[in-house]
Amino acid sequence: MNPVRIEFIRQKMSEMRREDGLDDVNPTRPLDGLDVLDVGCGGGLLCETLARLGGRTLGIDASSSNIAIASLHASADPGLSSPQKTKGSLTYEHTSVEDLLAQRGSKSFDVVCSMEVIEHVDNPATFLTNCATLVKPGGHLFLSTIARTPLSYALTIFAAEQVLRLVTPGTHTHSKYINPDELTDFFLRLDSDAPAQDAVPKQSAAPRPWISRLYGGVPSRTEAEIRGIIYLPWKGEWMLVPRGAPGASIWAEACNYMFWVRRPFK
């Protein structure tokens, strides 16, 4: 699934950098010079890729064994471990988002990613707020997760866990899954200067929220975007559903999807 995530991150980053008037973006290094954070990095698959794309990457995970595995894997790769190269860099830290926020302060990263994590945390609103607070103004937050639908139950829990045993049974809890409109809704109400403590900030006369308004239920593509990811069994690979595919919210975003949102500059 990693290539598909990267495809989305690449597309979106290139698009937004063009939007900001940066025309000379190197196509092989769309993250050049950016501070990138991957929350819940696991074995470091995404982190290594982000570093190769030019990002000064930090991977954090709550499990120390994951960090050990990821560090070991990266140490074999001279493109990631040698310090003198001009490419991005990669470091790992065994910590949580809360601790990192306390340590680094808010607005520390240009790009914050968290792939397939939010459906496992107990308090997604706090988790989201913490991740969002770490994003610099004008920075990006990428998430991937699973929607709470009958289809996702059938595929990710019934098929993957109970029948095919591809995933250890009990890995997922259907009630913890989050729907795309719930994420949109959260960022519609999240002020760009929201205090980290308040999970659901109230709408005061404060600066504008991350998503200003919806157009026919969809945010503007410069503020946020949702794209479904579907598995093509005949090709044996995952595919990023093209933007504006007809009825995508019904079939494509009913299971795995990617979510991107950008923090307003002010």
Add this chain to the structure above:
Amino acid sequence: MATTTPQESDVVIVGGGPAGLALACALASAPAIQDSLRVVLVEAADLNKVRNWNEGPSTFSNRVSSITNASQSFLGEIGAWAHVDEGRTCPIEEMQVWDGVSDARVTFSMQDDHASILSAEPETQLARLTENLNLQRGLLRYLDKNGTVELADKVKVQSIVREEREGGGWPLVHLSDGRVLRARLLVGADGFNSPVRAYSGIQSYGWAYETSAIVATLVHNPRTSFQAPNTVAYQRFLPTGPIAFLPLSPTASSMVWSTKPHLAKALLSSDPAVLTAMINAAFRLPEVSLRYLHQRILDSASGGKPLSPEQLHEEIAWRERSHHIDSRSAYSLAADTGGVPPEDADSLPPLVTSMQPGTAASFPLKLSHADEYIGDGAGARTVLVGDAAHTIHPLAGQGLNMGIGDVESLFRCIHKSVLNGGDVGSRTALLPYARERYFENHKILAACDKLHKLYASTAEPVVWARSVGLEVLNELDSVKAAIMLNAGSRRSRKSLSGTQLGVNFGADAVETIARNLSGVSTLTKGVAGMVGDGLQKVL
């Protein structure tokens, strides 16, 4: 050895043959790869020999390959084809294939109606015949000009060992010049006895054909102005193996004659004039007489009294008379090649007058296919292309094209992986290559193998069935078009950027229909389909 610090390399290509060089060219052609990957090509031989290869305009190297339009367009796309001396290559505009026992014949031509089914743009050639050295020299010239690939020639791979490291080490390639390369991705383009394949632990299966291929550059008179130019390839399937005539210039052509090893040995040890006459006879005389002549050659070789050219000519003349072959017919070796040609002259290659000295040689034929193309576990970070992955019977001239097809697919994988920040040595990055190529190559290998076996038979019912199949096939334009498509006669339209998506889609749809047609024909026409399915590769 442990004292040498390994040099970090992203792609190490072992083998400087056509496949290895083509991959190096492809990697050098993409700016994204230039920026991010260090590519090293290791070759044991002296590449200067290829670089400075210079043959006179009328003489030709004996190792030639037919480059399909698909292969040629890929080489053009990466910019390497421009460095191949096109004056030394020859288009094949028509192909005639016939049964050595029954004379059933099939003709493929780009001039025919069925060719128009292939594409809207006019394509005049089915393939292009190129000396391997000409192609390799062109690729090298391209690499010399676009100097991002490090060429390490006259350097042998002494050993490949796995780095000791927790969590899986990378391959360490020890070279004869004392250097050690640490490879992110190790590409085996090192031929049939591939050291990279041995390191990767990939098994390969296959068998020897008990057949040797005799190659030689043939000299003949030019075609008369009443005839089509020398751009027609001919192949006759004899029970001992097919003999192919491949045009190179108006007065020179190449030959690949697959036959029994002991016969090949006897033929090569006989007088060149005897071999020349035997080549002419092999395209013309009925099978029963050929069998007799083969026996004569074998007997005289083992008896220590080699057959003289005069004796052989007399023998052939006698045989022709008994078969009622008119001495003015194209089927007679005595036919006069000047003036108005006989009616049937176009169904046979021109009479060979001599062989270019020093070009006659032979090599054994075998089939092999690696079980996998990507190394796993202890052999991780390895990938096989070209002859390291598969060797094939040359009857369809697909060996080199399969290698180039591998290179094209692997190059796209690497390119995509680099753009997506992937690790080009990882299994994830390489998997699409194996998926795209394994079945494709297997299909071609299997088809050529079956074809070889089908035509080795002289049993009456088999000959009848395959002949009827061939004759039926010759009348089915759409099936012929499908076969030509599969044989790579159409330029590939896959573009890197993915623009012209609509055009691609249209072209793919046509191809899919054509493929299905060919599939359906295989099912419904039994032997006919089988012959056809294999014949598609006769380019």
